[in-house]
Amino acid sequence: MKECIKYLEKIGTKRLYEKGSIIFFEGENAQKFFLLLKGVVRVYKSISINKELNLHYFKAFDFIAEMPAFKKASYPANAVCEQDCELLELDFDTFEQSCLKDGKIALMMINSLFAKIMILEKELLRGSMELRKRFIFFILENESNLDQLSQRQIAIFLNARAESLSRIIKEFKVKQLISTQKGKIKLENKQALQNELW
Incomplete structure (x- = not known):
């Protein structure tokens, strides 16, 4: 290469x-x-x-x-x-x-x-998935880059309204699946997130 x-x-x-x-x-x-x-x-x-x-x-x-x-x-x-x-x-x-x-x-x-x-x-x-599943796939696939991505950037990438994504993030934080620090997302329970897909 x-x-x-x-x-x-x-x-x-x-x-x-x-x-x-x-x-x-x-x-x-x-x-x-x-x-x-x-x-x-x-x-x-x-x-x-x-x-x-x-x-x-x-x-x-x-x-x-x-x-x-x-x-x-x-x-x-x-x-x-x-x-x-x-x-x-x-x-x-x-x-x-x-x-x-x-x-x-x-x-x-x-x-x-x-x-x-x-x-x-x-x-x-x-494109055939609801926002919740698209978000889970995105954060699982991009775990190593999450510290560089704002929630707004993730919403843009997912072609979603920031408000809609914010509700999902809030729900996942309550379930302790993710946490946020200075607007950046961190995975807390990867297995539980994967289970949310099915």
Whole structure:
């Protein structure tokens, strides 16, 4: 992986983005795609003036927007930096030539596309769940990052109203399933949370 990234750095352009910077907007022509080197990027769709539908959070060494670049289509969503980020901007035509020369680069892309399919499957499953279960899955899957996520950020990720999530958090605190400290959630009884799913 490291040697592939070093190679990609030779054919791409490193760009620094501050927190809150937009990387691309939905509908723009996808001539470039990105490899996230540092930070967190949120991809979302605007569904009304004040409402966003979060699709995914990308972390270091994830490809972003490779599918629309491959298809020479438009970006299907918006991308914003949730932290200061370092991205490697890649031209797809140059990347395609690299894939033809080096099978490791092609395998890296295939792996990324499989990961996107898994994300889609997970989101389809979550979309059919009530908020309570989506919240439990989220905190169990992201236990190691909970100390970095505010309750508002979790609500945004779950596409939920903060008030609705707050009621669930209050209930779980009363049941001693979770605790909160300075607005951050900590798991107190993982087994009981898992039992709440079934």
